Amino acid sequence: MTTQAAEPAPEALAEIIEAHTHLEGPLLPILHAMQEAFGFVPGTAVPVIAKALKLTRAEVHGVISFYHDFREAPAGRHTVKICRAEACQAVGGAALSEAVLSKLGIGWGETTPDGAVTVEPVYCLGLCACAPAAMVDGKVMGRADADRLTALAGEGAA
Amino acid sequence: MKIYVPRDAAAKALGADEVAEAVAREAEARGMSLQIVRNGSRGMVWLEPLVEVEASGRRLAYGPVQASDVPALLDGTLDSLGAVEDIPFFARQTRLTFARVGLNDPHSLDDYKAHGGLAGLRRVLDMRGEAVIDELKASGLRGRGGAGFPAGIKWDTVRMAHADRKYIVCNADEGDSGTFADRMLMEGDPFCLIEGMVIAGVTVGATKGFVYLRSEYPDAIEVMTEAVELARAAGLLGDAVLGTGPAFDMEIRVGAGAYVCGEETSLLNSLEGKRGVVRAKPPLPALEGLFGKPTVVNNVLTLATVPVIFEKGAEHYASFGLGRSKGTMPIQIAGNVARGGLFETAFGMPLGELVNDVAGGTASGRPVKAVQVGGPLGAYMPTSKFDTPFGYEEFDGQGGLIGHAGVVVFDDSADMAGLARFAMEFCAVESCGKCTPCRIGAVRGVETIDRIAAGDAAAVPLLEDLCETMRDGSLCALGGFTPYPVLSALRGFPEEFGPARDAAE
Ligand SMILES: Cc1cc2nc3c(=O)[nH]c(=O)nc-3n(C[C@H](O)[C@H](O)[C@H](O)COP(=O)(O)O)c2cc1C
16 A cells, blocks of 8 residues: 555646746756655656756656656655665664664665655765764654664554 | 854754754743854764853853753753863864854854955955966865866866856765765855855856755755855845955755766756766866856865965965875764764874874774775775875875765774675666766676675686776776775775685785
């Protein structure tokens, strides 16, 4: 049971695009705004963006798929990002990720069956002097441990 | 009474927001009148949240402070660390680029000006462009993003180029593991970066600036965005810089989680709204950069060092350092380390002194095995190389690089073959895909290291060959420098690369 992707209204898409077309190089700001509004970049947005920016659909799709940040489907209610980079590895980062993933019973980029938590890898949060580092729903966490990172799963299920 | 509780992301990651809330709550309950300032971090991350209390002319530090310590803090019964300036880690530093970080309210232009802010820009506005370039060259400032290219030469190329529009692009993609100086600077002293970009714009004739800021830094994005608005409202940005200068304005743009977008040409493609694919050079971005126009691309620290150079003069800046590495470097010490944080010092300090003396060795208390300097593309330096002085040429001579000056410490439990494998894996994940040595080479690299681990002796020379191909044939330093961590781990710790290694020797 994953969260169903609500189909955003065409007016909502148009409004977001409209708000950014005055920028130089508006595509990334538009994609960020879409993801902010809907939690992912809806497939239905691709042709609309392409038309507005005079690009091909392939070009827009190519950009969305190039960047790790953009999702083409919604994530769980909570997103946990765990750093996999070297400074975090130096203080048990790999063991931390393993513990979190096995506790939740999912792999990287997957969402728990109840739709509560998505776990994603991240390569450096700039918190390397208080590693291992993580980010929970956009909030930074230093010296992270598996208990704190999986606490949300319980909340979500309740 | 003023209480400083950092709003730096590392401080927040360790509970600074909860401390700030507790201070506000407790003060209200006691009917105390006090001002809470959310400053940047003083850079001693092991003491965060580091709270400072300013009363009767003294500013005393406490840390690490938890929300539950706040009643004692306000009672005056909590043990103090003394003044930050007297803590040995801080007292040993030479802070030029980071002079104001942690000292000021990041969003107070008055604070900024009271501590030397805008003095550099005011001088520059009275100088001819050529004189500004000469002074920048004389300062010896080299690019702090990694490549160490002289800033003055880059700026002059853009200044001399003829075009209807030029750009200043600040590279705030800071993707290297073990680095966080850009983040701390932007969160702690955003006007300093803005001033540096304005000086660049005024000097080369650019009217527009972009900060390409990675999405992994939401706090820096917030602080910088607000600072740009404040700077615009105060006339530091706009149609006439500080009322009399030329026009310059800037925007904050957010990256989207691609390491390779820190490479300057990939970054420019990303800003233009394209896939972050690396461009072949030439043409240089200085001549054909953003939207094909002449563009200065500089790292955050490069640009944020410009104001102090013009405030104090090039000679002052160049009087610090070692050989061709002039001035100071904000070094970031991280990983398995007792005292991690930001340590700005003149170039020249031996690596071992930094790791053992300044940072106190490992956090685990076990012996140091190796340190990786310069991010995921930097070499693993074994302790036998600890006498290498911190400088561009000096590290190069030891088969390493300083990059963006991140120092990641590993204790003796580190798995060097695993780290070498990770370097290849990271390169494969982050490759932009444009050139074959990087895109395919990194995948083969992972497989080859696995073969070595499984006992295949013949795979060792294969890995060395592959690294040579990646180094010589890649379009940018992602594929080109991945051999640094891989080969340094292999050569420094051959016994860890599977049973085959001995046979191969
Ligand atoms: C894969 C890769 C990633 C890079 N990442 C960054 C980065 O995050 N920040 C940065 O300033 N420079 C980075 N660079 C270096 C830039 O390409 C460029 O040299 C730099 O922005 C120039 O500014 P500087 O002269 O002020 O250092 C990277 C280079 C490569 C090859």
